[in-house]
Amino acid sequence: MFQSPEGGLLGVSHLCPPEEASLSFPHAHLSGIITGTTEQLCRTFQSGLGKELHAQLVAQDKQNKHTSYISGPWFDMYLSARDSIVLNFNPFMSFNPDPKPDYNNQLIRATNLTMSAMRFMKTLRAGLLEPEVFHLNPAKSDTDTFKRLIRLVPSALSWYGAYMVNAYPLDMSQYFRLFNSTRLPKPGRDELFTDEKEKHLLVLRNGNFYVFDVLDHDGNILKAAEVHAHLKYILSDNSPTPEFPLAYLPSENRDTWAGLRQELLNNGNKETLRKVDSAMFCLCLDGFPITDLAHLSHTMLHGDGVNRWFDKSFNLIIAKDGNAAVNFEHSWGDGVAVLRFFNEVFKDSTQTPAITPQAQPAPVDSSKVVQKLDFRLNDTLKAGITKAKEKFDSTMQSLTIDSIQFERGGKEILKKHKISPDAVAQLSFQMAFLRQYGQTVATYESCSTAAFKHGRTETVRPASVFTKKCSEAFVREPSQNSTDQLKEMIAQCSKYHNQLTKEAAMGQGFDRHLFALRYLAAAEGLKLPEFYQDPAYGQINHNILSTSTLTSPAVNIGGFAPVVPDGFGVGYGVHDNWIGCNVSSYPARNVRDFLQCVNKALGDIFDVLEGKPL
Template sequence: MWIDAFLALRDSIAFHSNAALAFQADPNPEQNDQLTRATNLTISAIRFLKTFRAGYLEPEVMHLYPEKTDNEQFKKLIQFISPDIVCTAASLVSAYPLDMSQFYRLFNTTRIPLNKKDDLVTNESGMHILVLRNGNFYVFNVLDGDGNIVKASEIHAHLKYILSNESPTPEFPVGYLTSENRNTWAKLRNELLHNGNEEAMSLVETAIFSLCLDDFSVTDTDQLVQTLHHGEGMNRWFDKSFNLIITKDGSAGINLETSWGDGVAVIRFMNEVFKDSTQEPLVTPHSQVANVDSSHMVRKLDFHLNDTLKEGISEAKENFEAMRKSLTFQCFRFEKGGKAFLKRQKVSPDAMIQLSFQMAFLSLYGQTVPTYEACSTGTFKHGRTEIIRPASVYTKRCSEAFIREAFRYKVRDLRNMLSDCSEYHIRLIREAAMGQGFDRHLFALRFLAASKTGPMIPDFFQDPAYSYLNENILLTNTLSSPLVANIAFAPVVSDGIAVGYSVHQDYLKFTVSSHCGRNVGEFNQGVTKCLENIFSVLEGRPIHS
C-alpha cells in the first residue's frame, strides 16, 4: 500500500519526494580530489553490494541498552541461537533486529514512469554503473563476467577518461525529463523507446546506480544541499534508487528516490561506504591508473531525439528552472549546546527541538499547524514509517507561555512545561515506533475503503479536519549519524517548511527549506531564539523577549 501511494504521486519527484544526504568530507584532505573520491566511493559502494548479496552484511539492530548488547560478546553468543527463535531471544534483552528487506532495492533499481502510477523495477543482471557529466551519459562495467569487482585501477582509469572527455553539454539534455510531472514523463519515455533508444534506456535503467560528476565546486553548505537535492537537473537521473554525486572540489552526497526505502537502509549504506572509502581507500591522487583503453570500455550513450522529444526536454527544463527558483535552502547550527546538555537536564533532545519549531512558527505566523516527524517502524516485517505528531496541547500551551505570556510565569513553571512536553513527546515516539500511531492505520483503512467502494470513500475521510491534518505544513525528519553531514528535502505543500536536523553532543544542526510563501531566514532566526529561551529556562534563568 505504502509503495503504491508513493508511485501514484504525479508531481515532480525531484522537488516533491526525493531527498538529499551529504557525506562528511574525507578526513584526509588530499583524498577529497574529485577523481580520487569518486573512485573510492564507487568501489566501496560495490563492495557493500557484494557483501549484502552474499549474505554477510551484519543485521541492523536497535539496542535499547547498548552497553549490554552492542558488543562483541553478545554478537558471538547470539550466533549459537537457532534462527527460528533468535529474534525472540534478542528481544528478551531489548535488542530488536530491524527489517532489512528494503536493501534489495538499493541497487539496480529504477522508478519507471507510467500513466497514473509508476513501477519500481529491479534488475540484478546489470554489471555496470551510469555516469553523468555535463548532461552526457556514460556506462562501464564495475563487475566482471564472474561477478567480481573490476580492479580499482581500471575503475580509476575509466573515471579519469570520463572527466577528461571534452564532450559539450547536449543541446537537449535527457536528464531533465526525470524531473517532470510523472504522466508527462511517462509519455515522453514511450516516445524515447519508440524512437530508437531502447538499448540506451535499458542501460540507464538497469545500471547498479548513477554516479554524477558535477563540473563545479561548492562554496558553502547551502549550495551543497541544493546541489545534492536537485543540482542543475541535466546531470541527474532522479528515477534511480540513488544518485551518488561528487562535485569538482570532492564534496559528496546522495540524491535518494524515496518510494523504495527509508533512512534506515540509506544511512547504513552511507555509513559503511564512508568508513570503507576513508579508512581503506584503494586509490590516492598519486595512484597510477591501469594501462587500459578506456575509450573501448567506456560507452557514451547517444539518444535519438525527434521534435516531440526536443520540445518535451525544453519544457522540462523550463519547469525545472521555475521550481528551482521557488525553492530556498538554508543551513544553520545552534552552538550553545546539544544532546549532552539536554540529557543532563533530563529532557528529550528531540522533544526540545520539535518544541522550538512550534514556538518559532507561532511567533512568526500566530498559529499551530499540522506537523510531521518521521519515525521508523523497522522493528516490524517490511516496516516503513509512522508519523510522530509533535504539535500537541502540551506544545501549544508551552509555546504560548514562552512567546506571549512569559512574564506571567516563574522560571520553575516554564521548566515544568518543558518537562511535560518532553514526557509526552517520548510517549509519541515510543507509540509510533511500536506501531501504535494513528496515521498509517487510517491510511490503510482509507486504502481498503477505496479498493472496495471506488470514488465514494467514507465520510470520515472527507472531513475537513482529516484533510487539514494531512496538509503537513511543518515537515521534519532527523538522522543519527556522525558521518552524514546534512539531510535536505522540500516541503510537500506550497506554504510549508521542511526541516532536516541532526543532534550532536554539543551542538544542533539544521537544514531548512521553503517555497516562496515562507521566509527561511526568519524561521531559522526564530528557531535559534526559541532554543536559546528553552536552554535558559533549563539552566534556571529567565528568558528575554
C-alpha cells in the first residue's frame, strides 16, 4: 500500500513547472490563429520577462517541495471567482439505477446511499482507503501479480517499485474536503471551511432544512434502521416550501451572497448556519420523479434552486423515483476524488446494502432527534432571496441540455483498430463543429494531474493541425480522399492525441505553466505582459468546446454548463459498445444540431474504419 497515515501519498511525485530548463510555446496547438505579431510576442516573452518569471517560478517551486506549483494559484483562481458557482463551476454525475428494481424506492435508496457514504468516510479517516493508481503501462502494473509483489516491498520503497513500471499512486490530499466541508462566501475571495468533529447530516426537502446525527457519541455510524426512521420522518413532513427559500442565496454572485450571509449572521442565524456549514454533506430529497435524460440533467445540474445547498462540498440528490446524483462544488477538488467516492458508494450500496425494501425503520421517536432549522429573515434578506430567485430562474431557462447514444460501437471496436477511443470522441466534436459552423475553435479537455502531489488538472488541447486536416477531409472533401487515406488521418489524430494526453497527465502541458507565470507576474505587481494581451492568447482561452469524460459502471450520465456564453459544455463517455454524449448550451448555440453532427461524424469514422467509402 502506498498511503501515508495522513492520507497523502508516500513518495508521490512533485509537480514542477514543465520544461525546467527552458520556456517553450505550443506552436502546433495555435495553428491557424498565430500571426506574425503573436510569434514576435512569444519570442520576446520567451527570452525576456517570461524567462525571468520562469526562473522565479522554478526557484519558488524548489522552496516548496510540500506542494505543487499550481496548487495555490488554482485554489485562488476558483475562490476569487465572483460569478455564481451554479452552472459556472458545479458539475454533476448521476448514478445508474440500483440493479435490483425494488431498491430504487426513494427512502430505501436514500438510506443505503447515506450509509455507504458514511462507511466511505470512516474508511478514509482510518487511513485504510487504498489510492487509485495511474497506469502508463497497465499490462505490467495493473495486474494481480504486481499488486501481490508490491505489498511485500517496505512502504518506504513501494513507490519506487511502482515507478519502475510506470504506475503512479494518485494524490489523495483533496479527499478530506469531501465531508463536513463548505465553501463560505467572503468579499473578494471565498474560504473553504471544514469541521471534522461534527456528526450530523444536512437534509433538504421542499426547501426545508433538517439535521440529525449520523454518528453516535463514540464516532460510530448510526444503525441503518435509525437512519431509515429519521429519513422516513423527514419524507412524511408535509411542510410547504418556505415563502422565501434560503437555498437561492448560494446561487448568487459571490460578493452579493457574502453580503447577504453577513446579514444572516447579524440577524441571529450564526448557530443555524454553522449547522449547515459543518454537516457531513447535504442530502437532497426531491418530491418528483425524473421523466427523461434531459430532465435528469437539468434536475441534477441546477434543479429549481429551492432544494440544494450549492456551497456544500457535495449534494447527494435523490429524486422521488430513486434516481440519484452528486452535484459538487469544484474549488476544493476535482473529478478524480469525487469519482472515487461515487464508485465506492455505488458499489457498496448495491452489493452490500444496509437495508432491504422489507426492512422496518427502528422504533425511535425521530421528532426528538431530527431538528428542523429555522432561519430569521428580515426585509433585506427577503428582498435578496427574491432577487436571487429571479436571476436563477432567468439563467436556468436560457440553458438547453440534450444527449445522444451512438450505438454502433465503442471501446472494443476502436481498440481492435488500434485507435484511441478518446481521440475518436474528440475528433467527432471537431468534425461536428466544422460541419455546423464552418470553422474550428479552441477546445478544452480536462486531464487530471493527480499522479503528482497536490496536482489538480492540466488541459489537453484536442484541436490540432491533425484534427483540422482530418475534419476538413471528412466534412469538405470526402470524395477527394480514399478510405485508406482517411483511415491514416484518423490514426495520426489518435497518435497525436495520445501524446498530448500523456504529456498533460505527466505535467508537461502548457496551460497551467502559462497560467502560473501570469499569476506570478500579478503577484509581483507587474503590468500584464503583452504576450497575455495578444488576441491569440485570448482566443485559445475562450474555450467554445469545453469537454470532460468520466466513464464508470456506476455513472449513468454527467454534465456541466458551457464555460463561455457562445460555447458547448460537452460531457461524454466511450463505453465498451457505445458512445454517450451529454451537451449543454445557451441560446448562442444549437445543441440538437451539434449532436446530430456528432452522430454523423461518429458514423463516418466507423464507416471508414470498417472500410466503407463515405
